[in-house]
Amino acid sequence: MSRPERVVVEGGSVITVDSSTGVGTEHSDGHLVVEGERILEVGAGPAPAQPVPVRRVDASGCVLTPGLVNTHHHLYQWASRGYACDSTLFEWLTELYPVWAGLDEESTHAAASAGLGWAALSGCTTAADHHYVFPRHGGDVFGSIVAAAERVGVRLHGVRGSMDRGESDGGLPPDSVVEDTDRALDRTGEAIDRFHDPAPNSRVRVAVGPCSPFTVSTELMRSAAELARDRGVRLHTHLAETLDEQQQCEAEFGMGPVEYVESLGWLGSDVWLAHCVQLAEQQVRRLGETGTGVAHCPSSNGRLGAGVAPVSPLLRERVPVGLGIDGVASNESGRLGDELRQALLTSRAHYGPRALSVRDALWMGTRGGARCLGRESELGSLEPGKLADVAVWRLDGLGHAGIADPVAALVLGPLPRLERLLCGGDTVVEDGRLVSASETDLTHELRRAGSRLARTGQEAPR
Numbered sequence: 001m002s003r004p005e006r007v008v009v010e011g012g013s014v015i016t017v018d019s020s021t022g023v024g025t026e027h028s029d030g031h032l033v034v035e036g037e038r039i040l041e042v043g044a045g046p047a048p049a050q051p052v053p054v055r056r057v058d059a060s061g062c063v064l065t066p067g068l069v070n071t072h073h074h075l076y077q078w079a080s081r082g083y084a085c086d087s088t089l090f091e092w093l094t095e096l097y098p099v100w101a102g103l104d105e106e107s108t109h110a111a112a113s114a115g116l117g118w119a120a121l122s123g124c125t126t127a128a129d130h131h132y133v134f135p136r137h138g139g140d141v142f143g144s145i146v147a148a149a150e151r152v153g154v155r156l157h158g159v160r161g162s163m164d165r166g167e168s169d170g171g172l173p174p175d176s177v178v179e180d181t182d183r184a185l186d187r188t189g190e191a192i193d194r195f196h197d198p199a200p201n202s203r204v205r206v207a208v209g210p211c212s213p214f215t216v217s218t219e220l221m222r223s224a225a226e227l228a229r230d231r232g233v234r235l236h237t238h239l240a241e242t243l244d245e246q247q248q249c250e251a252e253f254g255m256g257p258v259e260y261v262e263s264l265g266w267l268g269s270d271v272w273l274a275h276c277v278q279l280a281e282q283q284v285r286r287l288g289e290t291g292t293g294v295a296h297c298p299s300s301n302g303r304l305g306a307g308v309a310p311v312s313p314l315l316r317e318r319v320p321v322g323l324g325i326d327g328v329a330s331n332e333s334g335r336l337g338d339e340l341r342q343a344l345l346t347s348r349a350h351y352g353p354r355a356l357s358v359r360d361a362l363w364m365g366t367r368g369g370a371r372c373l374g375r376e377s378e379l380g381s382l383e384p385g386k387l388a389d390v391a392v393w394r395l396d397g398l399g400h401a402g403i404a405d406p407v408a409a410l411v412l413g414p415l416p417r418l419e420r421l422l423c424g425g426d427t428v429v430e431d432g433r434l435v436s437a438s439e440t441d442l443t444h445e446l447r448r449a450g451s452r453l454a455r456t457g458q459e460a461p462r
Contacts, residue, residue: 005054007034007425008047009392012059013406016042017066017367017381023359023407024381032064034388037201037424042382061396062419063406065362066381067125067389069369070336072236072274072295072324075129075145076103078111078118079449080329089242089304090172096329097173102456105139107449112148114446115334116156117434119325122335122415125154125389125423126369126379128295128324130236130274132161132211133177134187146195146204153428153436155202155389157373159209159236160191164220171215181220184210185227192231200378201387201424205233212238213260214248225265234270234374236295237261240283241275242306258283267292272372274324275300276314277307284310288317293372296364298342299333300326308350311343315360322369337415340365344411358411392420 014030017023033041033050041047080099084092112129119127129145142160149156162184165171171178179187188208196206208228210216221237228235240246240257249257258279261267267286272293279287287294296309314321323343328334340361347356370380378387393416395409400416403409410416421429428435434442 005035006040006050006052007057008032008050008054009034009057009059009064009390009420010047012062012064012392014042014064014382015362015407016383017363018383020367020376023363030064032382032390034390034422034425037388039382039384039386039388041384057392057420059392059419062392062394063410064382065123065391065393065410066366066379067391067421067423068123068336068365069322069373069380070119070124070127070325071272071293071322071369071372072297072326073115073119073127073129074131074327074329075112075115075127075148076100076108076131076133076141077327077329078115078334078446079107079453081332081450083329087304088244089306090244092304092330093172097177099453099456100133101135101174101177102453103133103135103138103141105141105144107452108138108141109144109148110445110449112145113151113437114442115328116148116152116154117437117439117442118334119336120152120154120421120428120434121418121432122337123391123393123418123421124336125391125421125428126157126373126375127154128157128159128207128236128373130159130161130209132163132209133173134162134179135177142191143194149204151437152434153426154423155204157205157207158191158195159207160188161209161211162188162220162224163211163215164217165215173215178215181217181223184220185223188224188227189231192233196233198232203424207234207236209236212245213257214245218264221261221266222264228270234272235266236272236274237266239273239276240278241301242304243278246278256280256283258286262286270374272320272322274326275306275309277301277309279310281313284313284317284319287314287319291320293320293322295324295372296321296343297324297326297331298339298346300330302342302346303330308346311347312351312355320368320371321364322372323365335415336365340411358405358408361411362407388422388425390420390422391418393417394419
């Protein structure tokens, strides 16, 4: 994408999130200067005179925040929304796995492109996608997700997932979508070789992500941790999402989920775990002691009736907590911006009105997410030298009129339209529309993919 040498955004509120534990510096009328892919200046009032030609963006009536960071998604699920609407997690998985067995690289690319485009329209500039379904004749599904991120123009943390416990081994997924342990490890290593870019400005990174304790063998969990440490990449999995999972873990392994994964080398500052709803106090403390991150997915947890994650206790223990959309088969909204409000409401409903502030919610959606992904030094705040991942939200319409605090307007009000979304200085969204991808094309492709998967699910043996 082409971009001018320097861009000046001024006239709006600027919320920097420059504190490691809170939102930090705020300017009610401020400016932001971007040069190339990085932020050059941030400050109060109009931008000072620039020594080179610039493109100016009038942000009057807007608030500037860091681009939102999505710490947990399953983009392939965009082609399978609306199934099992009143089911528990295990019931939902049982109904959907036969559908997902029909995935191939074409349908996965369509779903991932649509999901990333929709997430971008809700302020998301970085997405961690956990893909663990690899049908035997599905082709290069992981590569199709990387191509989707390039198409939309956002950053991707591709979590190369795996499952080696199919129905014949006591797992939930059909045998046709699981891999044997050695193949799963080999293919994960190949994904790192092909796509992982450790550079500070990278657009694609790869993490190692066996799906969950109830779909993965102990051998694969342990070996995956060893592989990740050997290759210098991060680790991710689902954990402690439901009471059913907790009970199964205790029955099968004689310990809770946190203790089980710790016994396999899975706690540490290079690990972030999805959900963590069912945690005891000592487990929360242990995550804090080890610096293990948590991807909080409040809408999905509510949709599946899994419960409310202990976000306030986790934050008190200095656990890195970010927000996640999760797969849109369990969060049909699919908008990361919505999770700011949902996280606040669910935490307050469970823990009381001071459980989470509007600024806590924004911190989790930006800097907290960057910390989970190991990129706090590069992303998640508006500071000179950091990558220019910037959301410019319009707050001067009827939906936000009368809310003086721009952070309260963003978090508590309806999700605002994006005036502009920058990823590394490149414009991804302008005037509420995607720049690099056609929404009409994404919609048509997604409908075709969804229809094909629906036929696959109807034809699958029960």
